[in-house]
Amino acid sequence: MDINNVPQDNSSTYSNNKKAIYASDENGSVQVVGSTGWEAEEIVTKQALEDLLQSALDAYEEVKNGNKSTLYFHMYDIRMDLQVLADSTGFFKWTIKKDFNPNTFQKIKQKRLNIYAEAMGKSTNELTVLPELNNE
Amino acid sequence: MNNYQHNHFAHCESGVMSSMLKHHGLNLSEPMVFGLSNAMTFAYLPFIKLGGMPLIAYRSMPKSIIKTLQKNLKIKMKLETFSNKQKGEDKLNELLEEGKIVGIQSSVYWLPYFPEEMRFHFNAHNLIAYGIQDNEYLISDPVFENPVKCDKASLTKARFVRGVMAPKGLLYYPEHVPTHIDLKPIIKKNLKKTAKMMLNTPVPIAGLRGVRYLAKTIAKLKFKDKRYAKLFLGHIIRMQEEIGTGGAGFRYIYASFLKEASELFDNDETLAEASTLLLSVGDSWRDFALLVAKSLKSKHEIDFEKISLKLLSIADEEAIMYKKILEFNP
Numbered sequence: 458m459d460i461n462n463v464p465q466d467n468s469s470t471y472s473n474n475k476k477a478i479y480a481s482d483e484n485g486s487v488q489v490v491g492s493t494g495w496e497a498e499e500i501v502t503k504q505a506l507e508d509l510l511q512s513a514l515d516a517y518e519e520v521k522n523g524n525k526s527t528l529y530f531h532m533y534d535i536r537m538d539l540q541v542l543a544d545s546t547g548f549f550k551w552t553i554k555k556d557f558n559p560n561t562f563q564k565i566k567q568k569r570l571n572i573y574a575e576a577m578g579k580s581t582n583e584l585t586v587l588p589e590l591n592n593e
Numbered sequence: 594m595n596n597y598q599h600n601h602f603a604h605c606e607s608g609v610m611s612s613m614l615k616h617h618g619l620n621l622s623e624p625m626v627f628g629l630s631n632a633m634t635f636a637y638l639p640f641i642k643l644g645g646m647p648l649i650a651y652r653s654m655p656k657s658i659i660k661t662l663q664k665n666l667k668i669k670m671k672l673e674t675f676s677n678k679q680k681g682e683d684k685l686n687e688l689l690e691e692g693k694i695v696g697i698q699s700s701v702y703w704l705p706y707f708p709e710e711m712r713f714h715f716n717a718h719n720l721i722a723y724g725i726q727d728n729e730y731l732i733s734d735p736v737f738e739n740p741v742k743c744d745k746a747s748l749t750k751a752r753f754v755r756g757v758m759a760p761k762g763l764l765y766y767p768e769h770v771p772t773h774i775d776l777k778p779i780i781k782k783n784l785k786k787t788a789k790m791m792l793n794t795p796v797p798i799a800g801l802r803g804v805r806y807l808a809k810t811i812a813k814l815k816f817k818d819k820r821y822a823k824l825f826l827g828h829i830i831r832m833q834e835e836i837g838t839g840g841a842g843f844r845y846i847y848a849s850f851l852k853e854a855s856e857l858f859d860n861d862e863t864l865a866e867a868s869t870l871l872l873s874v875g876d877s878w879r880d881f882a883l884l885v886a887k888s889l890k891s892k893h894e895i896d897f898e899k900i901s902l903k904l905l906s907i908a909d910e911e912a913i914m915y916k917k918i919l920e921f922n923p
Binding site for chain 2: 486
């Protein structure tokens with residue numbers, strides 16, 4: 458890429474940061490140029506973010522309707538899924554799935570709740586409530 | 594203080610190694626670090642899933658830049674992981690108090706200085722801590738333009754996440770760095786190694802065979818669930834651009850390495866030509882990214898065949914470049 462063609466698209470995903478892109482000058486020597494963003498990259502990053510947000514919104518409805526425990530929403534809210542949560546806590550997936558049941562989750566042992574809280578970077582209190590949606 | 598100088602680089606691991614070696618008196622650019630550690634590659638591993646998506650890599654495995662560079666340049670690196678969080682934090686504080694600069698592996702998600710829209714659960718990020726001030730770590734993150742700060746609790750959390758590629762608190766720093774190295778034989782050997790691997794790999798999921806395999810998978814996406822197909826395409830481009838590759842999935846960095854190598858060999862023409870070829874291959878990868886992004890945004894049906902053919906043509910174009918490298922005979 459020519460140094461004059463390095464995209465400067467001010468992508469919101471960069472949030473005013475610059476990324477180093479390698480580009481060549483007229484002598485073919487290649488150097489770092491700061492880029493404020495690129496449309497193509499922004500589209501795919503936002504696509505991934507929107508998918509994560511949609512998962513969280515769907516989960517929110519499920520919890521609100523009483524089908525799932527608050528844990529289920531918080532998992533998606535911090536951009537995790539069942540696999541990542543299982544990896545982060547060391548719990549088996551099927552045991553986590555049980556905790557998605559609101560009744561089971563209500564009776565969860567404090568020790569187990571602490572491990573969720575630690576892995577998810579939340580207090581145990583936060584994990585057991587469903588926040589107001591406009592906080593999203 | 595240790596007079597550490599922050600540098601802005603494209604990629605975390607090669608950036609950390611370049612800054613770290615420079616600090617210890619060995620001046621190697623990021624592209625040199627990348628080239629000498631054989632980091633240029635391609636792999637498509639459909640059976641390894643990250644966030645529900647198959648692993649697509651434009652570079653070698655995490656930590657391989659540190660390890661291969663150590664081996665190829667005969668640097669002595671100290672790498673240390675911890676089973677205990679507190680011990681891991683204490684050790685980092687101790688090293689920083691001694692005035693050392695320390696390489697760290699961390700998760701991206703738990704680093705508060707990352708933009709909200711870039712925080713994903715990826716555990717193999719690399720950065721340098723170079724001091725402590727008012728109970729905060731002074732951080733030189735190569736993919737950021739300027740040095741940043743991070744509170745102790747957040748960095749420790751980011752160092753000790755569990756899961757795929759878990760950092761286990763990894764700290765690393767050089768114990769011995771030779772001040773003079775004859776780079777020429779190392780460059781020659783590793784150039785050929787990379788070119789041969791990309792051209793002749795026996796496994797269908799790596800090198801240019803991997804690129805072609807991915808292209809064939811894309812053509813078959815028309816039979817898959819629409820949502821999945823779109824996320825899959827987006828995922829390829831994210832791996833190519835978003836994660837700090839210097840553009841075009843490290844192809845521009847490697848072109849820079851080829852150019853630098855050419856200069857070291859008295860402006861060797863074969864390497865200069867290979868560099869020019871690779872710059873143009875990089876442009877094709879960027880065209881591919883743009884084609885995918887536009888298709889995702891478009892209201893029309895996605896033309897998977899067209900995207901697949903574009904990728905196949907890139908594999909052919911890149912092959913010519915590796916063959917050029919194999920002609921190199923100083």
